[in-house]
Amino acid sequence: MSEPAIVFERVTFTWPGAAQSALEDITLRVEEGQYLGLIGPNGAGKTTLIRLMMGQVAGYTGRISVCGRDPEAAARNGCVGYVPQRSEANLAFPLSCRDVIAMGGAARQSGWIRASSEQRGWIDRCVDLVGASDFAGSPIGAVSGGQRQRVLIGRALACRPRILVFDEPTSGIDTVGQRRFGELIATLHDELNLAIVLVSHDVRAIVRGAVGCERVACLRRRLHFHEAPGGLTPQVLGEVFQHDLSDVFGEVHVDAHHVGECEHHHGRASDSGDDS
Amino acid sequence: MKLFEYLDGSMASFILTAMGVGFAIALLGGLLSPLVVLKRMSFVGQGISHSAFGGVGVAAILGLTAAGGWEPYAFHGVITIFCLLAATGIAVVSERRRESEDTVIGIFLVGAMAFGALLLHVRHRLTGATAGIGWESVLFGSITEVGEVHLALSWGVLVLVALILFTIRHQVIFWAFDEPAAAAFGIRTSRMRLITMLLLGVAVLASMRLAGVVLTTALLVLPGAAALQLSRRIHTVWFLSLLLSVVGVLGGFVLAVETGLPPGPSMVSAMILLYVLSWPASLWRR
Numbered sequence: 265m266s267e268p269a270i271v272f273e274r275v276t277f278t279w280p281g282a283a284q285s286a287l288e289d290i291t292l293r294v295e296e297g298q299y300l301g302l303i304g305p306n307g308a309g310k311t312t313l314i315r316l317m318m319g320q321v322a323g324y325t326g327r328i329s330v331c332g333r334d335p336e337a338a339a340r341n342g343c344v345g346y347v348p349q350r351s352e353a354n355l356a357f358p359l360s361c362r363d364v365i366a367m368g369g370a371a372r373q374s375g376w377i378r379a380s381s382e383q384r385g386w387i388d389r390c391v392d393l394v395g396a397s398d399f400a401g402s403p404i405g406a407v408s409g410g411q412r413q414r415v416l417i418g419r420a421l422a423c424r425p426r427i428l429v430f431d432e433p434t435s436g437i438d439t440v441g442q443r444r445f446g447e448l449i450a451t452l453h454d455e456l457n458l459a460i461v462l463v464s465h466d467v468r469a470i471v472r473g474a475v476g477c478e479r480v481a482c483l484r485r486r487l488h489f490h491e492a493p494g495g496l497t498p499q500v501l502g503e504v505f506q507h508d509l510s511d512v513f514g515e516v517h518v519d520a521h522h523v524g525e526c527e528h529h530h531g532r533a534s535d536s537g538d539d540s
Numbered sequence: 541m542k543l544f545e546y547l548d549g550s551m552a553s554f555i556l557t558a559m560g561v562g563f564a565i566a567l568l569g570g571l572l573s574p575l576v577v578l579k580r581m582s583f584v585g586q587g588i589s590h591s592a593f594g595g596v597g598v599a600a601i602l603g604l605t606a607a608g609g610w611e612p613y614a615f616h617g618v619i620t621i622f623c624l625l626a627a628t629g630i631a632v633v634s635e636r637r638r639e640s641e642d643t644v645i646g647i648f649l650v651g652a653m654a655f656g657a658l659l660l661h662v663r664h665r666l667t668g669a670t671a672g673i674g675w676e677s678v679l680f681g682s683i684t685e686v687g688e689v690h691l692a693l694s695w696g697v698l699v700l701v702a703l704i705l706f707t708i709r710h711q712v713i714f715w716a717f718d719e720p721a722a723a724a725f726g727i728r729t730s731r732m733r734l735i736t737m738l739l740l741g742v743a744v745l746a747s748m749r750l751a752g753v754v755l756t757t758a759l760l761v762l763p764g765a766a767a768l769q770l771s772r773r774i775h776t777v778w779f780l781s782l783l784l785s786v787v788g789v790l791g792g793f794v795l796a797v798e799t800g801l802p803p804g805p806s807m808v809s810a811m812i813l814l815y816v817l818s819w820p821a822s823l824w825r826r
Binding site for chain 2: 318319320336339340341342344346348351352353354356357358359360363364367368370371372373374375376403416419423
């Protein structure tokens with residue numbers, strides 16, 4: 265059996281100069297084609313976890329493997345497509361939406377190598393997959409926030425990743441927007457069989473199934489992993505978020521069942537995960 | 541026109557050499573300018589070019605002040621080392637210490653100027669000599685100091701910068717457009733920053749002799765700024781930047797020859813005129 269897409273084994277990480285570790289004894293496995301939702305409050309270590317996954321920080325203890333290799337090597341080889349929380353892109357740049365999508369595919373290419381017809385065809389497919397055909401020729405600074413997010417997803421797909429990582433993709437998006445986003449992710453998941461990790465502090469978006477994830481993990485320095493559909497209760501969420509969420513998410517237990525429905529929707533059962 | 545008279549007379553070789561240098565530094569400015577403007581690095585050229593003053597001070601202490609023989613080459617060699625060290629220093633310090641780039645540039649700029657002024661003062665105390673060669677030509681550039689060696693140097697630098705920029709164009713555009721995402725895509729952003737700084741450093745050095753320290757920055761800002769007013773397509777912007785830079789530099793050069801004005805200010809005036817003329821076009825484009 266091939267190595268899972270992402271493996272964290274007993275990973276602990278402390279930022280230089282910090283008194284307390286940002287992540288403590290994290291053990292996590294995401295198999296090929298699996299869709300994981302990772303929730304946690306602000307400051308829980310979600311972004312640190314992503315940065316470790318992307319090979320952007322060193323100095324951790326334990327083992328991390330991404331696409332069967334060191335995370336930095338995996339990032340350099342285009343194994344991971346990343347969709348940031350907030351784009352810090354310079355929107356005054358004279359680039360069309362298609363140019364931005366193509367950028368993801370050319371990130372490791374020498375300027376002397378001309379894109380092949382096959383590569384151009386793949387970029388066209390990415391434009392199509394994210395539903396950006398209608399505005400592909402528009403300047404990146406002239407499209408709406410939702411359209412820009414589709415372009416950034418297209419850019420992440422353009423490097424032909426095996427894993428797609430989303431950082432807070434539903435933040436600032438209304439319920440309808442979240443549904444549309446969920447549909448887009450379902451399409452990508454079904455068509456490309458990518459492993460997807462969606463990180464969010466937006467409990468509603470994940471546990472109510474708006475974004476359609478198969479498994480849910482809760483992070484607050486330590487990882488509290490839960491098999492969908494059971495386990496994710498208002499009590500657990502209250503413990504992770506250190507706040508009583510039962511009145512706000514009274515139907516969370518039912519929503520945990522929604523997560524199960526997502527599994528049914530994607531036609532796969534969740535694999536075993538490691539509780540920590 | 542005086543230019544044609546010069547070209548027919550004994551000055552032809554001198555004028556053609558200076559025009560050749562002007563053409564090369566125009567293309568250099570046109571190549572780097574869109575990147576400088578889009579990455580908001582306009583202040584960088586200023587920081588690197590003003591670091592030359594530190595080199596002037598070191599050259600003075602070393603006694604490299606004679607106008608003839610090998611000393612002018614050694615003088616500019618010291619300035620080159622100083623500017624490249626400044627370019628590397630700005631890149632490394634802003635990366636490692638997480639200081640904002642403009643703060644680091646500001647520190648290097650005033651630091652190098654103060655260092656140069658102190659060394660000149662020390663030399664004056666020790667020997668009673670004044671600055672000798674250097675200050676004026678470093679500040680404002682000079683047609684008379686441009687020779688065939690400088691012509692070869694400026695074209696060599698142009699070819700080097702063009703080759704490097706073309707090789708890493710995908711990565712450098714990604715980095716300039718969205719640095720955090722570029723890092724997530726496996727692009728070594730600190731390397732991109734260092735390469736860009738060094739390219740700017742050598743471009744500043746190639747331009748300094750003709751345009752001068754103070755005005756070299758204009759070559760790295762104005763062509764790109766004007767081109768961005770005219771197009772929203774990146775390849776068109778780069779083409780227009782090259783074109784406007786050549787028109788501005790050679791137009792300013794002709795103006796300098798015709799009127800006897802210094803070349804640096806004439807070139808910058810021509811470029812500012814082109815930039816102002818680009819405004820109505822940008823309004824029409826909207």
